[in-house]
Amino acid sequence: xxxxxxxxxxxxxxxxxxxxxxxxxxxxxxxxxxxxxxxxxxxxxxxxxxxxxxxxxxxxxxxxxxxxxxxxxxxxxxxxxxxxxxxxxxxxxxxxxxxxxxxxxxxxxxxxxxxxxxxxxxxxxxxxxxxxxxxxxxxxxxxxxxxxxxxxxxxxxxxxxxxxxxxxxxxxxxxxxxxxxxxxxxxxxxxxxxxxxxxxxxxxxxxxxxxxxxxxxxxxxxxxxxxxxxxxxxxxxxxxxxxxxxxxxxxxxx
Amino acid sequence: xxxxxxxxxxxxxxxxxxxxxxxxxxxxxxxxxxxxxxxxxxxxxxxxxxxxxxxxxxxxxxxxxxxxxxxxxxxxxxxxxxxxxxxxxxxxxxxxxxxxxxxxxxxxxxxxxxxxxxxxxxxxxxxxxxxxxxxxxxxxxxxxxxxxxxxxxxxxxxxxxxxxxxxxxxxxxxxxxxxxxxxxxxxxxxxxxxxxxxxxxxxxxxxxxxxxxxxxxx
Numbered sequence: 001x002x003x004x005x006x007x008x009x010x011x012x013x014x015x016x017x018x019x020x021x022x023x024x025x026x027x028x029x030x031x032x033x034x035x036x037x038x039x040x041x042x043x044x045x046x047x048x049x050x051x052x053x054x055x056x057x058x059x060x061x062x063x064x065x066x067x068x069x070x071x072x073x074x075x076x077x078x079x080x081x082x083x084x085x086x087x088x089x090x091x092x093x094x095x096x097x098x099x100x101x102x103x104x105x106x107x108x109x110x111x112x113x114x115x116x117x118x119x120x121x122x123x124x125x126x127x128x129x130x131x132x133x134x135x136x137x138x139x140x141x142x143x144x145x146x147x148x149x150x151x152x153x154x155x156x157x158x159x160x161x162x163x164x165x166x167x168x169x170x171x172x173x174x175x176x177x178x179x180x181x182x183x184x185x186x187x188x189x190x191x192x193x194x195x196x197x198x199x200x201x202x203x204x205x206x207x208x209x210x211x212x213x214x215x216x217x218x219x220x221x222x223x224x225x226x227x228x229x230x231x232x233x234x235x236x237x238x239x240x241x242x243x244x245x246x247x248x249x250x251x252x253x254x
Numbered sequence: 255x256x257x258x259x260x261x262x263x264x265x266x267x268x269x270x271x272x273x274x275x276x277x278x279x280x281x282x283x284x285x286x287x288x289x290x291x292x293x294x295x296x297x298x299x300x301x302x303x304x305x306x307x308x309x310x311x312x313x314x315x316x317x318x319x320x321x322x323x324x325x326x327x328x329x330x331x332x333x334x335x336x337x338x339x340x341x342x343x344x345x346x347x348x349x350x351x352x353x354x355x356x357x358x359x360x361x362x363x364x365x366x367x368x369x370x371x372x373x374x375x376x377x378x379x380x381x382x383x384x385x386x387x388x389x390x391x392x393x394x395x396x397x398x399x400x401x402x403x404x405x406x407x408x409x410x411x412x413x414x415x416x417x418x419x420x421x422x423x424x425x426x427x428x429x430x431x432x433x434x435x436x437x438x439x440x441x442x443x444x445x446x447x448x449x450x451x452x453x454x455x456x457x458x459x460x461x462x463x464x465x466x467x468x469x470x471x472x
Contacts, residue, residue, distance in 0.1 A: 210326055237328050239465025249329040251257040 005032035005201045006072025006089075006170050008053075013067035015048050017060055022048040024225040025067075030218060032072070035193060035202045037216035037233065039209060040248070044222040046205050050173050053203065054090040055083055072170060088115075091164030095176040097156035099148035099163075104140050107148050107159055111167035126166050134162035135192045154185020161192060172196065174204040178211065190215050209249065213237045221245045260325045267317060267338055268393060274310040275389040278345045279382045281307065281352035282448060286378035288359040289441065290371050297359035300352055307349040311342045330462075337462040341392065344451040344458075348385065351444040358437045365434050368424065374438065377413040377445045380406055384452035391459045400459040403452065404470050410449040417442040 008030040015023040023045045030036050038046035051057040069076050076086055100107050108127040117123060131137040136158040148159055178186040193202055193215050206212050212219050213233060220230040229242045240246050281300055288297035318339050327335055384406050391399035421435045453471050461467050
């Protein structure tokens with residue numbers, strides 16, 4: 001994957017868990033550097049879609065997929081895809097902050113160390129720049145040796161983003177990244193996502209429609225494993241094309 | 255449950271909007287009737303009742319802003335609330351023109367009209383009926399009704415052009431009528447503006463129904 005934020009092209013993607021269809025014939029395109037929000041009711045397939053993009057879905061039992069997903073020119077569903085390289089390029093942030101039981105510094109240095117970086121000077125500079133990108137540096141610069149657990153929930157979530165950024169990914173997957181956070185921390189994460197836009201391709205699952213409206217360029221609405229509609233966010237939230245999208249956005253969805 | 259209270263608030267807003275529209279329509283009709291009948295008392299009433307229109311506008315506006323803040327409507331719901339907000343602004347401006355016309359009645363109270371007013375009442379009848387048709391189109395969420403209403407603006411424009419020519423000729427032939435004719439020219443212009451605002455209402459209904467903004471005032 002080159003240094004530009006990668007484009008995403010999905011063609012006829014279907015995913016099954018055993019007999020259960022999680023995604024059915026999904027096709028979409030996303031320009032690199034944009035923020036894509038995935039919305040839809042629980043069980044609609046949006047989280048499965050997210051987990052296909054770093055092949056985390058492979059960990060599920062009896063999973064089978066068809067179709068093609070091309071991320072930055074690489075066909076990531078090919079059997080010989082280097083999953084370690086893919087997951088380095090495609091970082092992920094989960095709903096619950098998942099800080100490791102280490103210090104702030106060691107959390108962020110974890111990935112680079114796994115990659116074999118030993119120079120303490122290099123590690124310090126990676127930790128600092130990652131924490132700065134994650135808008136956390138000013139709050140933790142004097143506390144790098146403290147346990148990550150001493151940070152607030154919102155700070156821990158930004159720490160997780162810093163940790164993901166430390167291995168220099170090109171894509172960030174965010175699975176309801178602010179669902180467990182208070183409004184102020186949510187605002188900080190949203191501003192952070194906006195600041196990463198352009199340099200990274202960001203794909204966000206959210207149940208907060210206003211959040212999708214605030215920070216995404218493109219929104220995709222899923223329902224029962226189908227991609228119902230994908231459109232520029234400002235069009236989707238003011239005048240969606242599909243009646244089903246309209247019903248979902250106006251709360252009349254059955 | 256939330257959505258249910260949102261729907262019922264929207265229904266109530268629709269009722270308020272119809273009441274405001276009916277009052278504005280009535281204000282325009284009464285203003286022109288005060289002029290043709292040289293009814294100073296009626297004209298003063300029109301001026302006074304403008305406060306009622308303003309109060310209704312502020313009340314509906316406040317309720318729309320509360321809905322936006324508390325319910326954060328999206329898609330079609332968002333278009334409905336923004337359409338109401340735009341409609342009340344146009345209605346309030348129409349009501350201001352009714353006041354303008356009533357004030358002409360008060361200014362011309364001592365003047366005898368040189369000829370009976372025919373085209374001006376006709377123009378006012380058309381324009382005020384556009385207001386009602388526009389609100390019907392809003393209530394019925396009807397693109398067709400909005401487009402049909404907007405077409406009436408052409409008839410209003412024709413009448414306006416004719417009144418303009420007639421009054422110009424009158425002023426040329428009988429210079430002593432200049433004061434009166436100038437005021438009547440203003441009245442015709444106010445009524446023409448009412449029809450333009452009604453056209454705006456139609457455009458907002460079209461936006462609400464289709465999601466597309468069109469400029470049909472020309």
